[in-house]
Amino acid sequence: MPRVLTYVLILLAVIAVALFFLPLRLAVGWAGLEETGFSAKTISGSVWSGRIKGAQLGPFSLGDLDAGLRPLPLLTGQVLMDLERSPAAGDPGLVATVGKAGNRLLVQDLTTVLGLGSQLAPLPASAIELQTVSISFAGGRCQSASGQVRVSLDANIPGLNLKQGLLGNAECQDGVLVLPLQSGSGMEQLTLKLQGNGFYTARLSLSGSDRAWTLLLPTLGFRKVPDGYAIKVAGQLAR
Structure with a gap:
C-alpha cells in the first residue's frame, strides 16, 4: 500500500505541474473568446x-x-x-470576467470605456462607457443582461446639452441585447439592439422643434418625425 500511495502522489504531482504550466492560449479557447x-x-x-x-x-x-x-x-x-x-493617464482601464458555463457565453462585471470610432456612423456616437455590465448569451440569444451604460455623443446641435451623454441599463428583450438610453431631460433617446450574430440597430431620436434643426439635422442624416427628428443605422460589428 505505501508504494501504491507513493505512485498516486507522484502522478498527482505530475498532473498538477502540467496544469500549472498550461499555456494561456488554451484558456482563451476554453473561455469561448474565439467565438466572439x-x-x-x-x-x-x-x-x-x-x-x-x-x-x-x-x-x-x-x-x-x-x-x-x-x-x-x-x-x-x-x-x-x-x-x-x-488605469493610466487618460485611460480608465478595464476589468471583466469572461467565460463559459455549459452552452452559455458569459461576460461578468465589465467596466471600461470603448471608443466607437465610425462603427455607428453617421449616428454621432463617439464612446460607450460600461459600468459593471454582465451579459449571458446561449445559442445566439441574450439570456440575461444588467449594468449601467452611457454613450457619449459628439454632435454640436443647437438647443441640446449632450455633454453628459445618454444613460441607461442593459437588458434582454426577446433574445436580443437592448440598451435603452436617454438624456437627463428625457428629450433625447438612443436605443441600441445587438443580436448574437453581431447584427445591430441604433436609433437616436431628438424631441423638439428648434428652428435651427430644420436645416442642420437633415445634413447629419436625421429625418423629420412627428415629435422631432430621428436617425437610425444598422449593420454588423466588424470582426
Whole structure:
C-alpha cells in the first residue's frame, strides 16, 4: 500500500505541474473568446497568470491585458477568466470576467470605456462607457443582461446639452441585447439592439422643434418625425 500511495502522489504531482504550466492560449479557447471575434497580437504565460497584448474584440481595442483562469469554478464545469488593464493617464482601464458555463457565453462585471470610432456612423456616437455590465448569451440569444451604460455623443446641435451623454441599463428583450438610453431631460433617446450574430440597430431620436434643426439635422442624416427628428443605422460589428 505505501508504494501504491507513493505512485498516486507522484502522478498527482505530475498532473498538477502540467496544469500549472498550461499555456494561456488554451484558456482563451476554453473561455469561448474565439467565438466572439476576439483576437490578440500575442498571448503568453500560463492559464493561471498570463498576458494578452494587443487584444481586440471585434472592432473594439482592449489594449494589453493581464489574464488568468479562476480555479474554483472549474470544479463546477465553468471556465471563467479574469481580465484586467490597469488605469493610466487618460485611460480608465478595464476589468471583466469572461467565460463559459455549459452552452452559455458569459461576460461578468465589465467596466471600461470603448471608443466607437465610425462603427455607428453617421449616428454621432463617439464612446460607450460600461459600468459593471454582465451579459449571458446561449445559442445566439441574450439570456440575461444588467449594468449601467452611457454613450457619449459628439454632435454640436443647437438647443441640446449632450455633454453628459445618454444613460441607461442593459437588458434582454426577446433574445436580443437592448440598451435603452436617454438624456437627463428625457428629450433625447438612443436605443441600441445587438443580436448574437453581431447584427445591430441604433436609433437616436431628438424631441423638439428648434428652428435651427430644420436645416442642420437633415445634413447629419436625421429625418423629420412627428415629435422631432430621428436617425437610425444598422449593420454588423466588424470582426
